[in-house]
Amino acid sequence: MAPSTGTVHPVRYLALFGVLVVALYALVFFTGDKSGTPKLGIDLQGGTRVTLTARTPDGSAPSQDSLRQAQEIIETRVNGLGVSGSEVVIDGDNLVITVPGDDSAQARSLGQTARLYIRPVTGAIDVATRDANTNATPESPTSGSPPADAPPADAPPADAPTADAPAPQNRPFPAQAPTTPDAPPSTDATPAAPTTTPPDATPDDATAGDAAAAEITAARALRQSDDPAVQQQAMAGLDCSVADPLRGNDDPSLPLVACSQDGQIIYLLGPSIIDGQEISDASSVFNSQQSRHEISLSFKTTGSNTWAQFTSANIGKQAAFTLDSKVVSAPTIQGATPAGSATSITGSFTAESAKELANTLKYGSLPLSFAASEAETVSATLGLASLQAALIAGAVGLVLVLVYCLVYYRMLGVLTALSLILSGIMVYAIMVLLGRYIGFSLDLAGMAGLIIGIGMTADSFVVFFERIKDEMREGRSFRSAVPRGWARARRTILSGNAVSFIAAAVLYALAVGQVRGFAFTLGLTTILDVIVVFLVTWPLVSMASRSAFWSKPSVNGLGAVQEVARERKVAAAASAKETRA
Structure with a gap:
């Protein structure tokens, strides 16, 4: 990257810098949301807060260790999405997530339990068809469906999909609300529920934890029963439009009646064959052949071997990927997947939702399930004045900095000003793009890193200019001193910036919260300092040294240095004359 001290073409370096700036601003104004403004952090623009209330299966209070583990996992998910400036704090038995801006979906997605299991599909029904058959009357002979009080024997078998169930996977379903039946199914049409206490029939004096535990217990008894009759009852009465009490609380060793993620299909699933803890990596990919976004999963050794055995023994059957008790995908197994190979989760994913799900699966499931509160807007903690x-x-x-350079270096200070202005133009574009593509939010700590970067850039200019002065003190002209001074200065500049970047990288790796934002911007400005000095400052000074106007001592401010050089030359000549005498 460093130019040689021989033939130099400074215009090429300036042109390269210009291309970089044009490319950055082309991305700013012609891609993405085209807002042209950087994303601000919580302390400057406010944000959206969601409180996650921990739920345990037995209704007991969650342990602080579990809460701290959940907090660490959520913070890791934040880091996996980029430096977004989100805050995750423990408040009693709750976790409070605050994200910049008004996007409550981002805060809710960070608190996703993400308990993934892979289960075999043993049955499926279409919600719309089920509801249509349920609402049909005996006076509709052409409907082809039994009356509402038909005996249970007419129900489809539990080990196969119903005759009118569509091939539910390998095609996306429209994301619309499921059809709500006009009347609930008759209690005579299905066997009696295994429990007579509905989820909401808790005593008045019961605690909220007891109520949640009773709701989970009742849902498990109905939807995770081994009894085929109870399974059919659950499939006939499950409402996919309401909140799922089993979210993140299903027992993987039992069968499960679950809704698809879009609420259009209800599945009967067998016990889990692979736990999500066996996932070693997850990433979002775009399948160009199918024109859809997918999640690519890599399993650990045990999970990979299990998946290879399962796929080879169940070709033509479906396997369901269930996330927090919902089926995100249930593809038909087309062939055996060799051990060690990656597999995919397909579904109606967008680029953003695929990235969020991959990030959630990659960084692990939470040790607790959470119920999210309504999102609330919080004002800026420091505000516009700060x-x-x-x-x-x-x-x-x-x-x-500019005044100092102009006073001390005369017109060379103008080159310093131009370099800093161009550096600022590049920094602004990068801030906008980082906020758009990785969620980076600029807060006060980050701005402090940028301001410190100004001083570091000025340090590089000073080192370069002082090396030039050293060369001129030895009797060289301005033109010959510039390449020699640059050859000596660039090593010092690179060494100083390398130390600063290492310090920023270590701070980023070890710190949390806003300190990471400071370290991030400090490391970024350190890299930009090198780019500006090599592609802007050095070429400008090199061009100035070849100009008769800039070479004048009254213009470049180096007259005093040249006078020192002349005095040394005269003194050296006098000393040599005395020696000869």
Whole structure:
């Protein structure tokens, strides 16, 4: 990257920098949301807060260790999505997630339990067809469906899909609300429920935890029974439009009646064959042949071997990927998957939802299930005044640096100003793109890193200019001193920036919260410092050294250095003359 001290073409370096700037701003204004403004953090623009209330199967209070583990996993998910400035704090028995902006879906997705199991599909019914058959009357002889009080024997067998169930997978279903039946199915049409206590029939004096535990117990008894009659009752009466009490609380060793993610299909599933803990990696990919987004899964050794054996023994059958008790995909097994090979989760995914799901699966399931509260908007913790103060501080620092350079280096300070301005233009575009594509939010800590970067960039200029002065003190002209001074200065510049970048990287790896944002921007400005010095400052000074105007001591401010060189030359000549005498 460093130019040689021989023949130099500074215009090429300036042109390369110009191409980079044009490319960045083309991405800013012609891709994405085209907003052209960086994303601000919670402390500057406010955000959206969602409180996650922990739920345990027995209704007991969650342990602090479980809450801390859940907090760490959610923070890891945040980091997996990028430096977004989100906050995850423990508040009693709850986790409070705050994300910048007004996107409550992002906060809710971070708290997704993500308990993934792979289960065999033993039956499936279409919700719309089921509801239509349930609502049919005996006076409708052409409907082909039994009356509402038909005996249970007419129900489809539990070990196979119903005759009118569609081939539910390998095609996306429209994301619409499931059809709600006009009347619930008759209690005479199905066997009696295994429990007579409905989920909401808790005593008035029961605690909220007891009520949640009773709801989970009742849902398990109905939807995770080994009795085929009870399974048919659950499939006939399950409402996919209401909140699922089994979310993240299903027993993987038992069968499960579950809804598809879009609520259009109800599945009867066998016990789990692979736990999501066996996932070693997950990533979102785009299948160009099918024109859809998918999740690519890689299993650990045990899970990979189990999946290879299952697929080879169940070709032509379906396997369901259940996430938090919902079926996200149930593809038909077309062939055996060799051990060690990746497999895919397909479904109606967008690029964003596929990325979020892959990130959630990659970084693990939470040790607890959570019920999310309604999202609420929170105001900026520091507000516009602090943002203005930070901008003023940055502007003052920049002005002081420029004034110092103009006073001390004369017109060379103009080159410093131009370099800093071009660096600022590049930094702004990068901030916008980072906020758009990885969710980076610029907060006060991040702005502090940018301001410090201004000083580091100025340090590089000072090192370069002082090396030039050293060369000129030895009697060289401005033109010959520039390439020699650059050859010596660039090693110092690279060494200093390498130390700063290592410090920023270590701080980013070990810190949490806003400190990571500071470390991130500090490391970013360190890299940009090298780019600006090599592609802008060095070429500009090189071009100036070849100009008769810029070579004048009254213009470049190097007259005093040249005078020192002349005095040394005269003194050396006098000393040599005395020696000869």
